[in-house]
Each structure stands twice: as structure tokens, then as C-alpha cells.
Amino acid sequence: MALTARQRSSAAPLALVYTALLLYASLYPFSGWRWPPGLMPGPLLALPWPPWRDAFDVWSNVLGYLPLGALLYVAQVRSGRATWRAALLALLAGSALSYATEVVQQFLPGRVPSRVDWALNSAGVAAGVALAAGLHALGLLQRWQAVRERWFVRDSAGALSLLALWPVGLLFPTPAPLGLGHVAGQLRQWLLEALADVPWAASVAARLQASEAAGPMSLPPASEALVPLLGLMAPCMVAFSVTRRGWRRPWLVLGLLALGVAATTLSTALGFGPANALAWVTPLTLPALALGTLLALVCALLPPRAASGLGLAILGALVVLVGQAPVDPYFAQSLQSWEQGRFIRFHGLALWIGWAWPYAAMAWLLSRLGAGAPD
Numbered sequence: 001m002a003l004t005a006r007q008r009s010s011a012a013p014l015a016l017v018y019t020a021l022l023l024y025a026s027l028y029p030f031s032g033w034r035w036p037p038g039l040m041p042g043p044l045l046a047l048p049w050p051p052w053r054d055a056f057d058v059w060s061n062v063l064g065y066l067p068l069g070a071l072l073y074v075a076q077v078r079s080g081r082a083t084w085r086a087a088l089l090a091l092l093a094g095s096a097l098s099y100a101t102e103v104v105q106q107f108l109p110g111r112v113p114s115r116v117d118w119a120l121n122s123a124g125v126a127a128g129v130a131l132a133a134g135l136h137a138l139g140l141l142q143r144w145q146a147v148r149e150r151w152f153v154r155d156s157a158g159a160l161s162l163l164a165l166w167p168v169g170l171l172f173p174t175p176a177p178l179g180l181g182h183v184a185g186q187l188r189q190w191l192l193e194a195l196a197d198v199p200w201a202a203s204v205a206a207r208l209q210a211s212e213a214a215g216p217m218s219l220p221p222a223s224e225a226l227v228p229l230l231g232l233m234a235p236c237m238v239a240f241s242v243t244r245r246g247w248r249r250p251w252l253v254l255g256l257l258a259l260g261v262a263a264t265t266l267s268t269a270l271g272f273g274p275a276n277a278l279a280w281v282t283p284l285t286l287p288a289l290a291l292g293t294l295l296a297l298v299c300a301l302l303p304p305r306a307a308s309g310l311g312l313a314i315l316g317a318l319v320v321l322v323g324q325a326p327v328d329p330y331f332a333q334s335l336q337s338w339e340q341g342r343f344i345r346f347h348g349l350a351l352w353i354g355w356a357w358p359y360a361a362m363a364w365l366l367s368r369l370g371a372g373a374p375d
Helices: 011-027 041-046 055-078 083-105 115-137 140-151 157-171 184-194 199-213 221-240 248-272 285-299 304-323 329-340 344-371
Strands: none
Touching: 011 055, 011 083, 011 157, 011 344, 055 083, 055 115, 055 140, 083 115, 115 140, 157 221, 157 248, 157 344, 221 248, 221 285, 221 304, 221 344, 248 285, 304 344
């Protein structure tokens, strides 16, 4: 089956999201901007040689840009461009992005830009392009398109992108299993920093600090059980909004359950070590996941439009519950291992997806309802 021209692909939005996250990871923490002392424009554009480089840095630079090359190539091919032109454009775009970020990094004191990083990033883009081109030559992209047409309705690219990003968001530590959207604490912190030197806002800042100090030490048991339950049902409703009813939906539920458990276990292992990989499992977690799976299987009977409406309600309840979760010492310790250790390279990728995923999913489901999702 040949790919037809101008088909909407989930690779395009995924490539845009991944580009934004690479920029975040490359330019974090976005503070201390200044012109490099004594550096002229010529050497600035030429990029310096790195003072040192270990194996982890080499592989992280290569592997970090590999998905971008693959996504750019697939997006170009799926839009109808010839394979050679798609490969060339993907390679040039990915390499140009890396070069631009390395140049800009010289204005950040905490970053170590180099032409070697640019070369390694470009090699990662080339590897991603080669991998995607190989899959395309073997006909696997065409087979995926055939499977997609059998399983999903038209205009499903947004939902498939959300489902692909969901386990990535779970890699960043969450205050409760599958509890994405925990941005309230960070918004409060940003607001406090913005009001720090504003005399008339001192009372507002005091109330914010008091509300944070007076917050609960832990989630109530009912909320602790509801978060993983709703956190599992939410991506299931997104999937049902674009999936035809039938035997496929139960398989999607089981697949999402497996992805959620695997991503949460991996996140815990990265934060606390492999020996504590299952520390996220509490006496309430497994029954909640089991009940969430059962409810999702029942909801598999719903038409897409009804699933979209129910998904909006589930996501709304999820973000309210997650917003009430306190930052306990174990959660803070896990965050610290990400923000100050080697995981800083993946900090932005998982952090922003974890924060934004529920709200992006709600926007998608709302658009489905507004457009009249087929039943």
C-alpha cells in the first residue's frame, strides 16, 4: 500500500513538540544571559572545542537527536515529498537546530557548547533519518498506515501524538502514580518570585505562602486511590475518541496499562535506584489500577463522542486532585535527582509533557466535541 500525498501524520506534531523540548533542555535554566567575555562574532559562530567529553555525553548527544531525525523524515514523507528530499530536509533542519542552540548556549554561563556537540547531534539526526528511511524502504511505514486506518478514524493524528507522549510524561516523577498535570506548585512558586519586590502585593504573597504551609501532608486515601484510577482512564478515553468500537479497544486498555506501569517503574528506578523500582506500589495503587482497568473496559462500549465528553470530565477531576497533592520529602528527593544529576538532560522533555499533557488532552477532546466526533 503506497502512502498518498498530503496525509496528516502524528509525526509532524510530535516533531514540533520534540523540537520545543530539545530547545528547553539545551537552554535550561534560561538565566544569567550575557555576551561571552572577550569573544568576537567570528569565534562565536565557529564554536569552541570542548574541554572534556565522556562516553555518557557522547551517547546522550547522539541519542537525544535521533528521534528528531526520524520524526522529521516521516513527517516529510507523509506530506508527499520524495524520500531523498525528505531525508535532505530532515538532516539540514535537525543539524541547523543543533548549531543554533550551540551558538546560543555561549550566552549562558552554565552551559558548555562545542562544535563536537553539534557534530554528535547531527550524527544523531542522520542516524534517525537512516533508521526511518530503512523502515520506509522495508514497507513498515506503509504497514503502520494500513493498521492505523483499520484501528482509528480519520483525523486521529492529535490523539495518537498524545498517546505516544503520555508514557514520556510519566517518566518525570509524579506526586502520585499516573498523576500528570502537577503544575500548581510551580505556578505558585513563579507567582511568588514575580511578586517578591512588589510592595502592594505583599499581602497576596503572604496568603500564597500561608496556603502552601497549611496544605495537607499527604493526599487523603480516597484521593490517593482516585489519582491512578483516573490517570489510567484518561488516556483510554483519548484512545476511544478516535478508535472504532469492537475488539480493538480492550487491547488498547491493556496496552496503556502496561505502558503506565512500565513508565512509572522506570521513573522510580531512575530516581531511587533499581532496587526500589516498585516503591510506587502502595496498598491502594494496585486495586485502583485494577478498578480503573475494569471501568475502562466497560467504557470501551461508548461511542467516540461520548468517550470524548467523559474524558473531559475525567481529566478535569484528575488535575484538581493532582493539584492538591503536597510535595512530600520522597517526591522532593526524586525531583532533586532529576534536576541536579545527569537526568537534567531529560529534565525538560519529561517535565513539560507531564505538566501539559492533561491540558493538551482536554483541548483535543474539546475540539473533537466541537467538530462533532463521529459516533
